[in-house]
Amino acid sequence: MNVKGLEKQTTFALARELVRVRQKLDVLVRGAPWWSPYRLWRKGWIDKEKIRSGDYTAALVDRYRGLFVQIYNGLSVRGQPNRSFADFFATWWDHIESPIMGVRSSDHVSPLFWEGAEFAANVTFGSASSSIALLRPKFMLRPLIDEIRDSSTRDALRSMAYDTRLSSALSALSAADQFQIAMKCCEALYRLLVSMGGQATSRTEGAIDASLLTDKTKAVAQIRHWLFGPW
Numbered sequence: 321m322n323v324k325g326l327e328k329q330t331t332f333a334l335a336r337e338l339v340r341v342r343q344k345l346d347v348l349v350r351g352a353p354w355w356s357p358y359r360l361w362r363k364g365w366i367d368k369e370k371i372r373s374g375d376y377t378a379a380l381v382d383r384y385r386g387l388f389v390q391i392y393n394g395l396s397v398r399g400q401p402n403r404s405f406a407d408f409f410a411t412w413w414d415h416i417e418s419p420i421m422g423v424r425s426s427d428h429v430s431p432l433f434w435e436g437a438e439f440a441a442n443v444t445f446g447s448a449s450s451s452i453a454l455l456r457p458k459f460m461l462r463p464l465i466d467e468i469r470d471s472s473t474r475d476a477l478r479s480m481a482y483d484t485r486l487s488s489a490l491s492a493l494s495a496a497d498q499f500q501i502a503m504k505c506c507e508a509l510y511r512l513l514v515s516m517g518g519q520a521t522s523r524t525e526g527a528i529d530a531s532l533l534t535d536k537t538k539a540v541a542q543i544r545h546w547l548f549g550p551w
Contacts, residue, residue: 386483
């Protein structure tokens with residue numbers, strides 16, 4: 321299955337499949353007993369699973385690419401980068417390439433990607449990189465966006481908050497209309513987080529405090545600030 325064929329899967333689903341494929345690869349690489357007929361097909365299976373692993377990894381990385389652009393552009397305003405965006409992204413990938421192969425839970429992907437972003441930001445921007453901490457809640461919320469059931473809300477939120485490459489007819493709407501759509505999206509995300517209970521905290525590695533969700537008005541305002549506010 322190529323990356324395009326994985327577009328409809330949620331981020332958590334992609335991460336779960338990557339974990340499963342990597343675990344299968346671990347078994348294959350360790351090898352079968354000498355007397356097992358499966359040894360004859362071992363190399364072919366390893367090659368096949370490596371391709372699948374690469375496809376799932378590429379699809380996962382693509383979900384966060386818009387965030388990396390936002391991090392780079394935001395830090396560029398604060399300080400002069402010593403590397404291009406391509407170099408920034410390559411630094412990030414070099415940092416997480418080996419760890420992503422050993423990830424053991426779908427919940428560990430966002431934290432690992434975030435750790436890599438912090439590392440690449442520090443290498444590229446030095447002390448100015450500390451300001452990206454303001455983007456951590458938004459970063460950790462990215463896989464949860466895919467869990468919103470209404471497809472139009474999911475698409476609008478991904479387009480408006482995460483990835484300008486997904487721009488659609490929304491960009492032609494007035495600022496007032498865009499604001500109303502953004503608020504409806506934030507309310508939908510709030511309802512999802514409430515339905516998750518304590519998992520809202522654990523699945524975002526503490527970036528979202530479940531106690532915030534007890535006050536809808538404040539929670540929706542905070543979500544809007546995380547997703548659309550300046551940083």
